Amino acid sequence: MSIRVMLVDDQVLLRTGFRMVLAAQPDMEVVAEAGDGVEALAAVRSTAIDVILMDVRMPKLDGVEATRRICEREDAPKVIILTTFDLDEYAFSALKAGAAGFMLKDVPPGELLAAIRAVHSGDAVVAPSTTRRLLDRFAPMLPGGGAGGSGGRARPGLERLTDREREVVLLVAQGLSNGEIAARLVLSEATVKTHVGRILTKLELRDRVQVVVMAYETGLVRAGGPAGPAGSAGSAR
Structure with missing residues (x-):
């Protein structure tokens, strides 16, 4: 078709x-x-x-x-x-x-x-990295963005994420590809893809771009800065 x-x-x-x-x-x-x-x-x-x-x-x-x-x-x-x-x-x-x-x-x-x-x-x-550049530049200026502020807005479903899934969220929000996340967390790329799929389902998001937006709105990452304190983005368990 x-x-x-x-x-x-x-x-x-x-x-x-x-x-x-x-x-x-x-x-x-x-x-x-x-x-x-x-x-x-x-x-x-x-x-x-x-x-x-x-x-x-x-x-x-x-x-x-x-x-x-x-x-x-x-x-x-x-x-x-x-x-x-x-x-x-x-x-x-x-x-x-x-x-x-x-x-x-x-x-x-x-x-x-x-x-x-x-x-x-x-x-x-x-690319998620391009999305992050957009968010870094405009999120603090737009109403309802929540990026860069303290606390951010709670997102239903965040509490359902496992520790590993939260790590993956933070790395997606930093603009890393599945392959880069796999290397960082010492996982297979297929495993990372599975994690991303579960994250999208649990948070009711459409795609990786929406994961990045959500991470800014909830304060998991801050505009112009590194990932927030919700888990160490670079650790591998």
């Missing part, structure tokens, strides 16, 4: 360019387009969509709020945020809202196509 994609951007020319790139792919199909967040929400209600390429700065309803409402749906498609500038505060807000990742609008076609396929298969398309 083709990956069903929706393009959301108030620039018709940009949508046309993306549509031409996607139309040339045997495994992709553009099934809907929207010029603002209101149109995007209507399309999601009436059309089966797998992946959305979402602009953030649009009239009527911006991409951040549209993403939040879309991701609240039980059958929510995956959302990739498209931004004009790297480390955009809108990209940060969209990640908190549930986006699977973000990319620059001038991304090479090959990378865009790979990103669509990645999120469709369940992966995030923004």
Whole structure:
């Protein structure tokens, strides 16, 4: 089956360019387009969509709020945020809202196509280290972020994590890949992947990006600083 994609951007020319790139792919199909967040929400209600390429700065309803409402749906498609500038505060807000990742609008076609396929298969398309840079820069400025402050907000399910899972959370939040975490904790990469899957299930999170956001919001890590005191990130048991 083709990956069903929706393009959301108030620039018709940009949508046309993306549509031409996607139309040339045997495994992709553009099934809907929207010029603002209101149109995007209507399309999601009436059309089966797998992946959305979402602009953030649009009239009527911006991409951040549209993403939040879309991701609240039980059958929510995956959302990739498209931004004009790297480390955009809108990209940060969209990640908190549930986006699977973000990319620059001038991304090479090959990378865009790979990103669509990645999120469709369940992966995030923004490196955790890049997410951490976003959080380090913008979390202290945005309302409700909780990053960098004392205490943070409690996250239901944190108490259910094992000591090892908490270690893995802290390392994910520092931007380490599964392979790097495996080397740090002297585990197999498959074991780390299993831990990450259990963490996502226990905390009801969508992907690794959301783990990083959660770690900031709860104070497990601090903006611009190392992991918090909730377990030693470098220990191996």
